[in-house]
Amino acid sequence: MVFTSHIFIYYYLPLLLLVYYNLPHGWRNAFLTVMSYVFYGWWNPWFTILMLATTLVNYWCGKIIAARGARSLQSRAALAVSVIASLGALGFFKYSMFFTDGVNRLLALGGTDPLPVLQVTLPIGISFYTFQSLSYTVDIYRGDAPAARSLVDFACFVSMFPQLIAGPIIRYRTVAQQLVYREHTLPRFSAGTSLFILGFAKKILLANPMGEVADAAFAAAAPTTLDAWFGIVAYAFQIYFDFAAYSDMAVGLGRMLGFEFPKNFNAPYLADNITDFWRRWHISLSTFLRDYLYIPLGGNRLGPSRTYVNLATVMVLGGLWHGANWTFLVWGVMHGTLLMGERWAGKNSLYRTLPKTLRIGITFVLVLIAWVFFRAESLTAAGDYLAAMFALQTTPGSSLLLAAELYTVRNLAVAAICAILTIQPIQAFDWSQKRLNLAAAMFVLMLFLLALAVMPTQAFNPFLYFQF
Amino acid sequence: MAFGSRISQVTLVLGFLAVIFGVPAWQVVVEMGQQRPVQATDVFRDAPTVKNLRNFEQTLEDNWWGQDSIRPLMQEGLFLSLRDTGAKALKGRDGWMFYKPGVQYLIEQDRTEVEPSDSIWAAPPTGQTHRDSVVRAIVAYRDQLRQRNIELLVVPVPSKASVYPDMLTRRFAGHSGEFRSPTEDLIEELRQQGVPVVQLFEVFRRARQTDSVSGSCESYYLADDTHWTPQGAAVAARAVAESLHRLGWNSQAPLSYTTEEVRVWRRGDLLDMISIPALSERCPAEEVHCERVLDPLVGPMVPQPDARDGRFKNDHLIDTPMESSVLLLGDSFSRIYQCAEPASLGEVVKSESAEELDTAERLTETDGETDATNVLTAERTKRMLPGSAGFPSLLAYELKSPVDYVVSDGGAATDVRQRLSVDGEILENKSVVIWEFAERDASYGKDGWKDVPLPPEM
Incomplete structure (x- = not known):
């Protein structure tokens, strides 16, 4: 969904605000998460699976790091899994066609037939939410931020629709406190x-x-x-x-x-x-x-x-x-x-x-x-x-x-x-x-x-x- | 966070919420008032696939209550304040308008074609450009026709900006003859492949040069339309006929056609495309002098009212033993002034000679009652005016022999051949196919340049 579209301005946003402000505080993050998945899935519902997988992997890695202490072997392994999974997904979806193209150029120099290219559709916003979720495990590992209170809070952070697609890139530590408590005021x-x-x-x-x-x-x-x-x-x-x-x-x-x-x-x-x-x-x-x-x-x-x-x-x-x-x-x-x-x-x-x-x-x-x-x-x-x-x-x-x-x-x-x-x-x-x-x-x-x-x-x- | 007085905050927030809640709320009221189902709930009716979601979004946008009122109003406002003519037209000099894709074709580089693929494995790019695919499709069609002893003559029609670059920008004022369209390179390539092509660019350049020397102010294109004037069509018909004679491809016994002058007043298709009422009001209907071609036996060569859309066999061919050996495949450049035009092709607002127009008006005034059939017939008659004065009839006049034609507006790249491919009868006894297409189709051809088989032999 695009902010400058009829459906966002006249349907998505009013519905979101209407329900959000009528929910008890404790439900708002969950509702925001659901609506963010709707926002993201509007391009292609299949993309939400990748975002959910990224969220789950990084959430559990964060949990292990927080539980085992920063310098333990398990924490290092969890951080490694988080980095490999996040950057691996980014690398595959964003760079595999670029890589194949590079290989084909080299093959062409040697007079060899080019390889067929795997058509990978780039999930929109992947560069942004990958970086954001990666910042979560790194911040916990460094001791710069606490682990998320719940999976819902973390999923809300990763999928938050306003900056999901094109930033600004929000680090977990910036909004960790706001996910727990935030003020809704007229000003x-x-x-x-x-x-x-x-x-x-x-x-x-x-x-x-x-x-x-x-x-x-x-x-x-x-x-x-x-x-x-x-x-x-x-x-x-x-x-x-x-x-x-x-x-x-x-x-x-x-x-x-x-x-x-x-x-x-x-x-x-x-x-x-x-x-x-x-x-x-x-x-x-x-x-x-x-x-x-x-x-x-x-x-x-x-x-x-x-x-x-x-x-x-x-x-x-x-x-x-x-x-x-x-x-x-x-x-x-x-x-x-x-x-x-x-x-x-x-x-x-x-x-x-x-x-x-x-x-x-x-x-x-x-x-x-x-x-x-x-x-x-x-x-x-x-x-x-x-x-x-x-x-x-x-x-x-x-x-x-x-x-x-x-x-x-x-x-x-x-x-x-x-x-x-x-x-x-x-x-x-x-x-x-x-x-x-x-x-x-x-x-x-x-x-x-x-x-x-x-x-x-x-x-x-x-x-x-x-x-x- | 200090952010202004409370009253200004409340004003801003209430104003914002009033707009974003008011528009969909009023939409619901309108739909319920019309006893229609609430459209916004359609999203729950179909599976949430990419296609369904896009369709839902598009329908919602197209059908909202402000679509027909606010959009034209804004387009008019943008035109009046900033001279903005929208996505389809460019404003030239002295009130001339140009079709934007036609101009973009002349400016842009020949791009590489991207082959659509349903497979997750794509073949490596071939590097074939649009122009390559045009040449390949034309050469392949020529080869198919030759197998049936039919010759092919290709006629790319210059866009208005190719003939009148000086009316689009001052950069060409005084030296429009220096303009060279990329289509001229395409023509060279086709000729190298042995395909005969009529070079209308040079023909129009010479015509304009001759006019400037003689002081004539003949115009070969309409000012607020994408198409040529009858004079432009006549110049092209003459050039095509000369090519056929030169090639020795016109061997029919000559017929003695005559012509009569008919004046019509037209509003151009560009005015229709940009839909700005203020602009339409400022542009008076353009007076167009047509030469209507008359057959010695049947008079104007217009198709029967029940002729299938886009496919016409000239009346006199049905009534006489004379068969046409020439088939013209073309687009709206072949339809204009010739036969029934769709509304998108401009509008004839007045005709001088026309008993047809009188008839049309009479038909719609039957005792104050509106007869649906009469209105349709009247509308159709109006849209045909003057009839028998377009490129096919002018070509027949120059050749002194009849011409059959199949036209598809904007579809000369592929669609017109697809129409032909399902009708073997029309290719019977033909020795020449003339393929006319607007030059912009080389890049913007509807459906691309596909290989299309000929119809089965009868």
């Missing part, structure tokens, strides 16, 4: 409503139109330099307003249900270097990778060389986490290389002496270039697109028609609004926590009505991060 509910509506409007009114521009530019055989730059800027807006919208809606829905989830974006395109960008972009993923991968690998404690290796490892794996494609790998390598470069240059580098606005501009351009790999369907397509951006290829006549599709009044107006909103240091998450006056409440409601009215005029357009 929290209204803050959630406000953030949900802002996310909803961002997705419908900004991300979707920008997505059409990006799709057109990337589908073109040979866009002009101007069209290619406009296309990648549109994609940068699309992915930000799409993903941040999902996070806003998730946090908003969480608040409506009494939860408080962490902030996932902080004006990322105002970053003045790549390190800063990763402090602002998909914060829940970067902190997850930092705490569960970078620091266990040694972080920056084992000398400069090892720090570079650790940075590169984290970014390459972070890239591959987004998808089983060479393009994501290259995207991760690019970011890893830039992070290493910044660390090598240090805090007194020449770059740091540049005016901040210029540094923001340079960082944005570097992020845009990396987005090309993130968006393109293949490395060849990414290469062609970069060639168009830097005027390294001739434009066939027919591609000049792209102007008619790109530079419409609507697209230019939406791009301008995106640009203005992007450079605001206060983003929706922060704004929704500030004092709300009546005029602002009315504005938010009007925005909701407008987005609802525009929704049926758009083709089906799921969130970008669903594919990861």
Whole structure:
């Protein structure tokens, strides 16, 4: 089910709120779990079996770790089972086709017939809930969190529908206490409503139109330099307003249900270097990778060389986490290389002496270039697109028609609004926590009505991060 | 968490809840008022399979009470405020409209085909592109026809943007002749495979150049429609006839057709597709000058009212011993101005000559009472106007011999051949098949480019 769909807004959400708020507190987690399975199974009911299996395995592993003490042999075995089961499922469903494709390429080099490819359907959201459930056993093993009070609480944590499909990635220790007790108050509910509506409007009114521009530019055989730059800027807006919208809606829905989830974006395109960008972009993923991968690998404690290796490892794996494609790998390598470069240059580098606005501009351009790999369907397509951006290829006549599709009044107006909103240091998450006056409440409601009215005029357009 | 005054919180929450509860509640009231079962409960009727869930969701969305009122209103609002013409059309210059998929075909790269598979084991990708599959399907069809001593002539019809790129974007203003459609590469490939193809792109380029020199303002495509004007169809018919003569494939005894001019006023199919009333009101019906082709024996060559949809055998062929040796397979480019058009193909709002229109109007005004049969006949007559003035009749006029035709709107890639495959009679005594298709079908052809067998020999 998609948040920006008729069935979610007018049927699922009212039913959920109606029943949830009329249940005794003790039943709410169980009801939330059932409704989350309905939400998840709406794509494909069979997917729920995998999520249930992941939940059961990690719950029992957590129980063993909690019972036997962190350093016992059984605990280590339980942790190993948890890691292997979670990452094994992720590896099979997400990377088996990528692996077979790689083998076939090697076989082709040797002139051997390719292997048939096992068609594996990627269960939606698997990357997110796998990481979440893994964080549970690791946190217990490290002594950072207590074991779940019951299977229902843990199943509620793993399947919690607001952030199940596309994050933010919630660690168990963040919500452990809230699963036991949480407050349902009018201020929290209204803050959630406000953030949900802002996310909803961002997705419908900004991300979707920008997505059409990006799709057109990337589908073109040979866009002009101007069209290619406009296309990648549109994609940068699309992915930000799409993903941040999902996070806003998730946090908003969480608040409506009494939860408080962490902030996932902080004006990322105002970053003045790549390190800063990763402090602002998909914060829940970067902190997850930092705490569960970078620091266990040694972080920056084992000398400069090892720090570079650790940075590169984290970014390459972070890239591959987004998808089983060479393009994501290259995207991760690019970011890893830039992070290493910044660390090598240090805090007194020449770059740091540049005016901040210029540094923001340079960082944005570097992020845009990396987005090309993130968006393109293949490395060849990414290469062609970069060639168009830097005027390294001739434009066939027919591609000049792209102007008619790109530079419409609507697209230019939406791009301008995106640009203005992007450079605001206060983003929706922060704004929704500030004092709300009546005029602002009315504005938010009007925005909701407008987005609802525009929704049926758009083709089906799921969130970008669903594919990861 | 400090979050505003209580009154603003209450306003926001109540407003939000009123919307999300109000819409489904009113839906239930509407359905119960109409004594229909409550649609939302349908989810419990069928097994929760992926297909059933999608159908349920789609039905719920399509049938809600605001669907027919809010959506057009918003589309109109988006057009008036942001000039947004929706997913199917692009706004060009001087009021011209273009079919978006037709433009996208020209811009996009030739993509690799993905073979659908029911098996969990997929064969490795073949790397075949859309264009490869078009060439393969056409060559295979040519080979099948040759086994029956029938020749194939292929006629890809340029989209409006291929002929008028300058009316879509200023980038081509003054040098539209430099535009080259990817279909021209497809034509080259087909010719290399020995398939005769009529290169209409060059024909229209020359026609426009000649017009610009002579100062003529002839238009070969309709401004707010995806199709050509009768003049465009005539230019194409002339080019096809010349190709047939050149190839020596037209050997029938000449008939002396005549023509009469008929004016009709049409609203384009693009206006229908984008469904924005404000835009339709701003675009007056376009005056179209047609040349209706008349057979010396039976007059206009229009099909009988009881002819099966999409398959027409010209009237005069039935009444005379003369049989057509030419069969035209085509799409809506072959149907427009020729025979009954579905509503999606635009609308004739007025016809000059037309006793048919008078008849149609008379039929609907029988003593103030509405006779269902009369209304249907009247509607059908209107949709046929002017009739016998489309590509098939114009081709017959140029060839001086009759042309049989099978048309399938948007289905020239595969559907039209599938229709032919179940009717062996129509291929009898044919020596030439002309296969007309809109160029965008190379990528967006309905049902793809399947291999289709010929009908069994009679």
